Amino acid sequence: MKRLPVTTRSWIAQAARIAWKDLHIEGRSREVVYTMGFMAALVVLVFSFAFISGQEGTVAPDAVAGILWVAVLFSGTVALSRTFDRERESEAIRSLLLSPVPRSAIYAGKLAASAAIMFLVEVLLAPLLAALFSAAIWPHALWLGLLLGLGTIGFCSVGVIFSAALLRARSRDALLGALLFPIVIPVLLAASRATAYLLDPAVPDLDPALFWTRFLVALDVVFVVVGLWSFEPVVMGE
Amino acid sequence: MSERVLRLEHVGKTFGRQRALADVSLVFVPGQVAAVLGPNGAGKSTLLGLLSTLSQPSQGRITLGDEELSRHSPTRASIGYVGHEPGVYGDLSARQNLRLFASLYGLASAERRIAEMLVRVGLESVRREAATRTFSRGMLQRLALARALLHQPEILLFDEPGSALDPAGAAWLAGELQREREAGRLVVLVTHDLTAAAAVATHVVVLRRGRVARDETRASFSADQVRAIYEKATRDNA
Amino acid sequence: MLSTMPSARRSRARFLVGLLLTMHGFFVASLLVANAPLEKTMGIVQKIFYFHVPCAWLLILSTFVCAGGSLAYLFAGSERGDRLALCSAELGVLFGLCVMVTGPLWARAAWGVFWTWDVRLTSSLLLWLMLIGYGLARRYGGAGGRRLAAAMALFAAADVPLVYLSVNLWRGLHPNTRTVSSLAPGMRLPFFFSLAIFSALWGVLLALRMRAEHSQARLVELAIAIEDAEGNSA
Numbered sequence: 001m002k003r004l005p006v007t008t009r010s011w012i013a014q015a016a017r018i019a020w021k022d023l024h025i026e027g028r029s030r031e032v033v034y035t036m037g038f039m040a041a042l043v044v045l046v047f048s049f050a051f052i053s054g055q056e057g058t059v060a061p062d063a064v065a066g067i068l069w070v071a072v073l074f075s076g077t078v079a080l081s082r083t084f085d086r087e088r089e090s091e092a093i094r095s096l097l098l099s100p101v102p103r104s105a106i107y108a109g110k111l112a113a114s115a116a117i118m119f120l121v122e123v124l125l126a127p128l129l130a131a132l133f134s135a136a137i138w139p140h141a142l143w144l145g146l147l148l149g150l151g152t153i154g155f156c157s158v159g160v161i162f163s164a165a166l167l168r169a170r171s172r173d174a175l176l177g178a179l180l181f182p183i184v185i186p187v188l189l190a191a192s193r194a195t196a197y198l199l200d201p202a203v204p205d206l207d208p209a210l211f212w213t214r215f216l217v218a219l220d221v222v223f224v225v226v227g228l229w230s231f232e233p234v235v236m237g238e
Numbered sequence: 239m240s241e242r243v244l245r246l247e248h249v250g251k252t253f254g255r256q257r258a259l260a261d262v263s264l265v266f267v268p269g270q271v272a273a274v275l276g277p278n279g280a281g282k283s284t285l286l287g288l289l290s291t292l293s294q295p296s297q298g299r300i301t302l303g304d305e306e307l308s309r310h311s312p313t314r315a316s317i318g319y320v321g322h323e324p325g326v327y328g329d330l331s332a333r334q335n336l337r338l339f340a341s342l343y344g345l346a347s348a349e350r351r352i353a354e355m356l357v358r359v360g361l362e363s364v365r366r367e368a369a370t371r372t373f374s375r376g377m378l379q380r381l382a383l384a385r386a387l388l389h390q391p392e393i394l395l396f397d398e399p400g401s402a403l404d405p406a407g408a409a410w411l412a413g414e415l416q417r418e419r420e421a422g423r424l425v426v427l428v429t430h431d432l433t434a435a436a437a438v439a440t441h442v443v444v445l446r447r448g449r450v451a452r453d454e455t456r457a458s459f460s461a462d463q464v465r466a467i468y469e470k471a472t473r474d475n476a
Numbered sequence: 477m478l479s480t481m482p483s484a485r486r487s488r489a490r491f492l493v494g495l496l497l498t499m500h501g502f503f504v505a506s507l508l509v510a511n512a513p514l515e516k517t518m519g520i521v522q523k524i525f526y527f528h529v530p531c532a533w534l535l536i537l538s539t540f541v542c543a544g545g546s547l548a549y550l551f552a553g554s555e556r557g558d559r560l561a562l563c564s565a566e567l568g569v570l571f572g573l574c575v576m577v578t579g580p581l582w583a584r585a586a587w588g589v590f591w592t593w594d595v596r597l598t599s600s601l602l603l604w605l606m607l608i609g610y611g612l613a614r615r616y617g618g619a620g621g622r623r624l625a626a627a628m629a630l631f632a633a634a635d636v637p638l639v640y641l642s643v644n645l646w647r648g649l650h651p652n653t654r655t656v657s658s659l660a661p662g663m664r665l666p667f668f669f670s671l672a673i674f675s676a677l678w679g680v681l682l683a684l685r686m687r688a689e690h691s692q693a694r695l696v697e698l699a700i701a702i703e704d705a706e707g708n709s710a
Contacts, residue, residue, distance in 0.1 A: 169616065
């Protein structure tokens with residue numbers, strides 16, 4: 001039996017292929033986008049009922065930024081557990097782990113796909129907030145987009161590992177948020193601070209926003225590096 | 239096709255307080271179908287987990303030819319695995335699944351190979367767009383075999399593949415196992431079904447409480463012979 | 477194979493000596509603290525500082541030791557590293573509890589509120605929550621629980637400087653960070669002594685806990701060896 005010709009593919013190409021697989025599957029069902037989006041919108045509404053007082057219904061930019069990011073965090077855990085659920089059905093994850101693809105590439109692919117899906121929902125969420133709270137998102141829309149992206153990457157970089165590790169645990173749903181949140185609070189803090197400064201119509205103070213954005217980048221770098229390194233030993237188990 | 243021999247030397251595996259395998263020494267040779275039998279909890283699935291490199295032995299070593307069977311990528315490319323679950327993505331079609339795996343294994347001229355495999359397992363006339371979620375159990379096993387054979391592995395591992403198949407499916411599977419044996423592949427089959435094992439096996443291993451209780455090789459086994467070996471191995475008092 | 481433990485009598489003696497020294501040290505420390513000069517604005521309440529700061533320091537130390545053990549466990553398969561991570565995480569939760577009790581007490585006396593979202597208290601709270609999460613992951617994380625917890629420890633340690641920085645830049649109510657070097661001379665001795673004796677307590681507790689875990693692991697090893705021997709003679 002002669003051997004099949006094999007092409008060596010770069011790490012990035014393999015990670016991209018895995019990300020593409022997830023995005024393709026999501027594209028067919030759109031399940032995560034709908035459920036996550038719905039949940040995020042509900043979280044925003046719940047907060048608005050809980051915190052808005054008085055007739056005018058205006059909220060300080062700090063609060064709007066906070067509401068946005070809390071909604072992202074809570075609905076993000078839904079997205080994370082769903083993307084790994086798909087791997088668990090039919091034991092597809094085993095086939096993935098058996099292939100010669102480096103496990104760090106699997107991590108990177110899943111990170112990219114989860115972050116992309118979450119980002120899509122956030123981009124739709126932001127105008128909702130703008131409408132509900134008259135938040136000034138348009139002057140710095142691109143920067144805001146960048147913040148959403150960076151914050152999501154920070155969140156997913158830790159979330160992908162935890163979600164993968166909890167794949168077969170019974171208390172997965174209860175544990176994922178509980179374990180994830182303390183660790184990603186710096187991400188939440190940096191992202192919401194930067195967002196708050198950008199949304200402030202009175203004093204669009206860009207210096208602190210820039211500072212917090214840089215901080216967020218540093219956080220992302222640290223988390224992704226730790227993630228790339230630790231994905232294999234955590235997931236490969238015994 | 240290389241003629242590498244799969245060798246286990248004094249292999250042990252412990253999970254926390256459980257000793258799953260102890261002092262297992264076996265030799266698997268290409269061109270043979272080795273049936274691994276044993277009562278529940280004997281360590282059959284653990285053994286297969288070690289052979290697939292998804293877990294590592296706590297003691298001893300496993301070698302394929304001269305190479306140590308480890309977690310590293312090149313060795314994984316020599317292994318094909320079919321478990322209880324088909325190991326494919328339910329949301330994708332058969333072709334899409336195979337395309338994904340072809341890409342992960344770095345196969346050149348993937349389309350041709352995929353078409354060959356689909357014909358080989360009898361799925362070539364399945365509707366192109368049908369998600370594998372809609373497949374019957376038998377069809378899923380066929381797809382699983384196609385997935386496992388796609389990259390022409392040296393070693394084929396089966397974990398109770400016939401457990402949910404109807405008689406026609408089971409007969410088809412037996413035929414496939416024979417075919418692979420004749421093609422010179424090294425096949426290890428873990429099963430409960432003594433009759434199915436007898437139909438194809440040329441090497442019978444019985445595990446009991448994590449140890450090798452019997453290890454016999456013959457040109458062919460009758461169902462009665464297999465049953466006798468099994469009963470003798472599991473009847474002895476310990 | 478685990479190394480054989482020192483004989484029971486010798487290690488009991490060592491433990492007693494360690495315990496006695498620590499207790500003596502606490503006695504001395506309390507004398508020192510009682511005689512330390514009163515701080516001008518807060519008076520006697522300030523003396524919580526001699527408890528609060530060492531506990532906070534030990535919380536951070538526990539986190540780093542936990543991360544170190546987790547690193548060894550994840551990348552070198554070291555069971556000892558895993559035991560070290562577990563024991564230091566437990567101690568971290570314990571000392572973190574002390575921080576979370578003494579901190580609000582101080583805050584109440586000094587600023588009239590039990591909690592302020594200031595740098596160090598908030599960072600300590602987050603760290604404490606991460607170590608509690610470590611325990612939850614180990615216990616309820618299923619088969620992969622230990623590995624998940626180890627990953628948490630790695631992220632937590634990476635978080636320490638970042639959390640500190642971020643909260644520092646966000647709020648700044650805590651007595652300023654230069655407190656230690658600006659201590660009045662009379663306070664330096666009690667403070668450093670306090671720090672030393674708390675660290676000694678931490679060390680003794682860690683050693684004790686590690687021994688218990690080690691014994692347990694050894695017990696399991698022996699049980700497995702017995703089973704093997706029985707299996708062999710069958």
